[in-house]
Amino acid sequence: MSQGVGKQGKKELVKNIIKELHKGMTPQQAKEKFEKEVGSITSFEIAQIEQELINEGVSPDEIKRFCNVHALLFESILSESFKNPEYPVHPVNLFKQENQQIKKLLEKIREVSHKKDFGPLKELLSELRKIDAHYSAKEQLLFPYLEKHGFMGPSKVMWGKHNDIRAMMKDAIDMLGKISFDEYLEKYLNPLIEEIDGMIFKEENILFPSSLEMLSAEEWVQILKETKETGFAFIKLPATLDKLIEEFEANLSQDPKIEDGQIVFETGTLALNELESILNTLPVDITFVDKDNKVKYFSKSKDRIFLRTKSVIKRDVQNCHPPQSVDKVMQIIEWFKKGEKDFVDFWINFKGRFIYIRYFAVRDKKGNYLGTLEVTQDITQIKDLEGEKRLADQGDRS
Known part of the structure; x- marks a missing residue:
C-alpha cells in the first residue's frame, strides 16, 4: 500500500474498487488491486464502506448482488481478525x-x-x-x-x-x-x-x-x-x-469514562463542572481518602462543619487527626481494607450543633477496596423533625 494513506483514504480506495467490481472488473483483478493499494482493513471498516455506498445511492439490491464477491475479496484478512467475545453466553x-x-x-x-x-x-x-x-x-x-x-x-x-x-x-x-x-x-x-x-x-x-x-x-x-x-x-x-x-x-457493566467533556456513568452523564457543583451543593461535608491512606479530595460546601484547606491533599490521613483519635481512624480503615465492615458511624455535639459522622468503605464493582469516604452532616434540625411536610405544603414552612 502506498505510504501516507490514512484511514479515510483507505476507505475511499476500497469504495472505488467495489464500484469498479460493479462495473465489470473481475474478482481477481479487484483482489490484486486491493492487495496493492489497500493492504489491510478491519471488518468494521468494511461494514462502514458498504453503508456509505448505500448512503451515496448504490441500491441495497446492487450491494447484495456483489456482497459475496466483497466477502471473497476480504476473506484472507477477515479470517484472522475476528476474536471471540469474552463471555460464553454473549x-x-x-x-x-x-x-x-x-x-x-x-x-x-x-x-x-x-x-x-x-x-x-x-x-x-x-x-x-x-x-x-x-x-x-x-x-x-x-x-x-x-x-x-x-x-x-x-x-x-x-x-x-x-x-x-x-x-x-x-x-x-x-x-x-x-x-x-x-x-x-x-x-x-x-x-x-x-x-x-x-x-x-x-x-x-x-x-x-x-x-x-x-x-x-x-x-x-x-x-x-x-x-x-x-x-x-x-x-x-x-x-x-x-x-x-x-x-x-x-x-x-462499564466503568465511567469521559467523552466530549462529559463523564459517562452507567446511569447518565455529567459535565465536570456539573459534578463538582453537585458535590458542593450536597448538605454534607465529604472527604475521600484513597487506598494508600492519602487524602485525595474534599468537597467545598457553603457551610462546611470542619475546616479543610488544600494543603491536606496528598497528606497521610493519620496526620490529619488529633493523636487521641488516630488509632481509631486507622482501625476503621483496616476493617474496610479487610472487608470486615462496610461503614462506621458516630455522632457528637459540636459548637451547639448535633453532628452525624459516617465512614464508608468505597469499593469497585468487583469488591476491591478503593478508599474511605467520610461524610459529615449537621442533623440538628433533622433530629427535631416531627409529623409530615408534603410537597403540596411547599411554601408553608421553610
Whole structure:
C-alpha cells in the first residue's frame, strides 16, 4: 500500500474498487488491486464502506448482488481478525454456536450428495430449513439495534440475502426427486450450500465484529433477554439463562469514562463542572481518602462543619487527626481494607450543633477496596423533625 494513506483514504480506495467490481472488473483483478493499494482493513471498516455506498445511492439490491464477491475479496484478512467475545453466553457466541451446528449439517448434506441418493436428503433439508429461525433471530435481535446506530446495511442487504436463501431452500425441497440428481445438484443443492456458507462467513467476519464495535453493554444484555422470546434454531438456551443474564450484566457493566467533556456513568452523564457543583451543593461535608491512606479530595460546601484547606491533599490521613483519635481512624480503615465492615458511624455535639459522622468503605464493582469516604452532616434540625411536610405544603414552612 502506498505510504501516507490514512484511514479515510483507505476507505475511499476500497469504495472505488467495489464500484469498479460493479462495473465489470473481475474478482481477481479487484483482489490484486486491493492487495496493492489497500493492504489491510478491519471488518468494521468494511461494514462502514458498504453503508456509505448505500448512503451515496448504490441500491441495497446492487450491494447484495456483489456482497459475496466483497466477502471473497476480504476473506484472507477477515479470517484472522475476528476474536471471540469474552463471555460464553454473549449473543454473538450463541449465534456462532448455531453456525457450528449449521456447518455440521451442511457437511452431512455434502456427504449424502456424493452418494447421489435423494432419500436421505429429504430429512436433512427438512432439518436445515430451521435456518429460517436463525435468520429471524438476527432480523429481530441484531438489526433493530444496529439501525438505532444508523447502520442500515444489514437490514437492507443481509435481510435480502436471507430471503434469497429462504427461496432457494423452498426450491431445493420442492425439486427433490423431480429431476436427475446431477441437475438437482448443479441447479439447486450446491448453490444453496454455497449461499449458506457465504452467509456464515459474512456473519462471523463482518456482521458480528461490526455489532461488537457498535452496540453497548446495555444493548447486548437486552438482546440476550430477548433471546428468551425468539429462541434459536439449532441450540438450546441455557436452563439458567436468567442467572446468567445477571452475571453477564454485572461483567459487562462499564466503568465511567469521559467523552466530549462529559463523564459517562452507567446511569447518565455529567459535565465536570456539573459534578463538582453537585458535590458542593450536597448538605454534607465529604472527604475521600484513597487506598494508600492519602487524602485525595474534599468537597467545598457553603457551610462546611470542619475546616479543610488544600494543603491536606496528598497528606497521610493519620496526620490529619488529633493523636487521641488516630488509632481509631486507622482501625476503621483496616476493617474496610479487610472487608470486615462496610461503614462506621458516630455522632457528637459540636459548637451547639448535633453532628452525624459516617465512614464508608468505597469499593469497585468487583469488591476491591478503593478508599474511605467520610461524610459529615449537621442533623440538628433533622433530629427535631416531627409529623409530615408534603410537597403540596411547599411554601408553608421553610
